[in-house]
Amino acid sequence: MKLNEQNLLRLPTAIARPAYALEEVRAGIAHIGVGGFHRAHQAAYTDALMNLGEGMDWGICGIGTRAEEKTMRDALAAQDYLYSLVELDDRPDTQVRAIGSIRDMLLVADGSEAVVARLADPAIRIVSLTITEGGYCMDESTGQFDASLPQIQHDLAMPRQPISVFGLLCAALAKRRGAGTAPFTVMSCDNLPHNGDVTRRALLSFANLVDAELAGWIDQHVSFPNAMVDRITPMTSPAHREALRDRHGIEDAWPVVCEPFVQWVLEDRFVNGRPAWEKVGVQFTDDVxxxxxxxxxxxxxxxxxxxxxxxxxxxxxxxxxxxxxxxxxxxxxxxxxxxxxxxxxxxxxxxxxxxxxxxxxxxxxxxxxxxxxxxxxxxxxxxxxxxxxxxxxxxxxxxxxxxxxxxxxxxxxxxxxxxxxxxxxxxxxxxxxxxxxxxxxxxxxxxxxxxxxxxxxxxxxxxxxxxxxxxxxxxxxxxxxxxxxxxxxxxx
The missing domain is CATH 1.10.1040.10 (N-(1-d-carboxylethyl)-l-norvaline Dehydrogenase; domain 2)
Structure with a gap:
């Protein structure tokens, strides 16, 4: 059985499915870098909150900045952005869940103007990131932002057609500032020390190269909470897809496998609201x-x-x-x-x-x-x-x-x-x-x-x-x- 919205009610009883109507979910989060970890972590927490009947305005719109993310987008779009989350260990009670918190995904390759417009939409109140350690464009030897990288040079030359993460964020925040729209929180979910501080430093460095006044506005109005994230999430293999099909009868083009353990400790610094993730196990703190x-x-x-x-x-x-x-x-x-x-x-x-x-x-x-x-x-x-x-x-x-x-x-x-x-x-x-x-x-x-x-x-x-x-x-x-x-x- 192909995993999609039409087949949700026909899934085997052993598969946990969304307890909410997918059409009621509205995007409040844009997430840049939709990979396995995001889908096993932030998206899973958000789905769990929606299963409590809360946070329906905190659905996720994925954003892809790399050419290879088209494969992920196409796979998800073909199954109404549903995917299977499979927990694996030696216990007999491990879960298989159909996750519905991601409702859309845009690619920069299809036009950065549409991506910037989505990020500038007042409904988007958090922009989250999993772009890997190297995605923050920081020179490890100096601790400074590396503006010489090709994607950064492109965005400095063509700020209205950005392709980099920081070019997109700046363009969207400039639009929000110009329209009098409240800013969004920028929330890193990457596995690096003081990830919020690193994100802030990178974004302000880029913004100062584009528009010093905008950089000052970002510095004053945008928040960058630090977070500790943890869940071992292997790369999805053909064997994982086959096991899901053979054991549960589900055809999923891109399931996610992970361990049962999951942890998220997050500083409670959000400028435009946030989901009540503490109700599903997220630990909020003043200092991560x-x-x-x-x-x-x-x-x-x-x-x-x-x-x-x-x-x-x-x-x-x-x-x-x-x-x-x-x-x-x-x-x-x-x-x-x-x-x-x-x-x-x-x-x-x-x-x-x-x-x-x-x-x-x-x-x-x-x-x-x-x-x-x-x-x-x-x-x-x-x-x-x-x-x-x-x-x-x-x-x-x-x-x-x-x-x-x-x-x-x-x-x-x-x-x-x-x-x-x-x-x-x-x-x-x-x-x-x-x-x-x-x-x-x-x-x-x-x-x-x-x-x-x-x-x-x-x-x-x-x-x-x-x-x-x-x-x-x-x-x-x-x-x-x-x-x-x-x-x-x-x-x-």
């Missing part, structure tokens, strides 16, 4: 920082700690990697000995319980989370997920080998061959540049660690960290992952 640091350093940092080692060993899934007792012990030690002491108390969270939950989540066989997904964009992820931990270890004159091994494993991973001689695909927009850094053994440490846009300023200036990196890189080359971990764990 302690939750954010806990999640980024423990979950995301540990993901990087295991992912490149796993790939080098020939594994392709996170759960396979965690079934390797050496890697599992290493990840546990990284959490306990390198990260935990750096974290401030987190209200309502027991860190030992949280770490146990992480180990269980990483070990979830049913979700089959791909290492390729976790490995992707390493050149952008290190500065956010690993470097802050390493900087603190350096400052504290602490043990550096476990943290240095993460970087050493990435250096070998960039060679693109695992221990079995199998070649693999590497997803990183800066892949060619990064591979040049590790192509020649001589001087590798200087070239790689000296990249301040990846590793900041403290790591290149630390002889102790460089020694730890070179020591672990030499071990990986001579002993392999297994021998390196045996030596490292024995020393610990």
């Amino acid at each position: 920082t302690p939750y954010e640091e806990m999640k980024i350093k423990l979950l995301n940092g540990s993901h990087l700690a295991l992912t490149y080692l796993g790939f080098l060993c020939g594994y392709r899934y996170v759960h396979e990697t965690m079934e390797d007792p050496l890697i599992r012990r290493y990840v546990q030690q990284y959490m306990d000995q390198d990260v935990t002491s750096q974290l401030a108390p987190v209200p309502g969270i027991d860190l030992d319980d949280y770490k146990r939950t992480l180990i269980a989540r990483f070990s979830n066989r049913a979700i089959a989370d791909q290492l390729e997904r976790v490995c992707s964009d390493g050149s952008s992820k290190f500065s956010k997920f690993s470097v802050p931990t390493i900087n603190r270890l350096i400052a504290d004159d602490a043990e550096l080998d476990r943290a240095a091994l993460v970087i050493a494993a990435w250096a070998l991973y960039l060679r693109g061959v695992d221990k079995n001689g199998e070649r693999y695909r590497i997803l990183d927009p800066r892949l060619e540049f990064c591979q040049q850094l590790v192509a020649v053994d001589e001087g590798l440490a200087d070239r790689l660690l000296g990249r301040e846009d990846i590793f900041g300023t403290q790591i290149p200036r630390s002889p102790a960290f460089r020694a730890a990196f070179e020591r672990n890189l030499a071990r990986l080359r001579s002993l392999g992952v297994k021998g390196t971990l045996e030596a490292l764990l024995a020393e610990a």
